[in-house]
Amino acid sequence: MKWLKKLSVLMMLTCMVPVYAIDTSYLEYSTISKFTPEDTMMMQKAYQKALEVAKDGIVVRWHNKKTGAYGYFIPSHSSTINGITCRQLRAFNSANGVVTPMTYFYRLCNVHGAWKVVSWRISS
Numbered sequence: 001m002k003w004l005k006k007l008s009v010l011m012m013l014t015c016m017v018p019v020y021a022i023d024t025s026y027l028e029y030s031t032i033s034k035f036t037p038e039d040t041m042m043m044q045k046a047y048q049k050a051l052e053v054a055k056d057g058i059v060v061r062w063h064n065k066k067t068g069a070y071g072y073f074i075p076s077h078s079s080t081i082n083g084i085t086c087r088q089l090r091a092f093n094s095a096n097g098v099v100t101p102m103t104y105f106y107r108l109c110n111v112h113g114a115w116k117v118v119s120w121r122i123s124s
Contacts, residue, residue, distance in 0.1 A: 034095035039069040043093060050075045050089060051108065051115050069095035077107075085110045086118065
């Protein structure tokens with residue numbers, strides 16, 4: 001019975017939709033659309049650090065002094081079930097004077113070394 005539980009969790013996680021497959025048309029007017037390649041790189045490094053290294057509740061900030069873009073990530077609610085680590089990640093970013101009036105919350109799980117979005121929600 002224990003193997004059935006592990007199998008069902010594994011099947012659920014391997015069927016999750018990767019981030020890049022989600023409809024991103026809303027990003028056209030978002031903060032992220034204003035990022036330079038350097039902003040994007042800095043944000044991605046902070047994102048990875050928040051998921052891989054930071055303890056729950058620790059703010060991982062990034063700031064590009066050249067462009068003024070900035071943001072932060074806060075990991076929380078970490079758990080490991082059957083060897084699969086999942087975390088909630090709070091995300092906020094700003095660029096070119098565009099400040100997203102909402103904060104995004106993502107639930108991600110590390111499947112075979114890659115973080116996959118399980119669910120997300122927006123809070124104003």
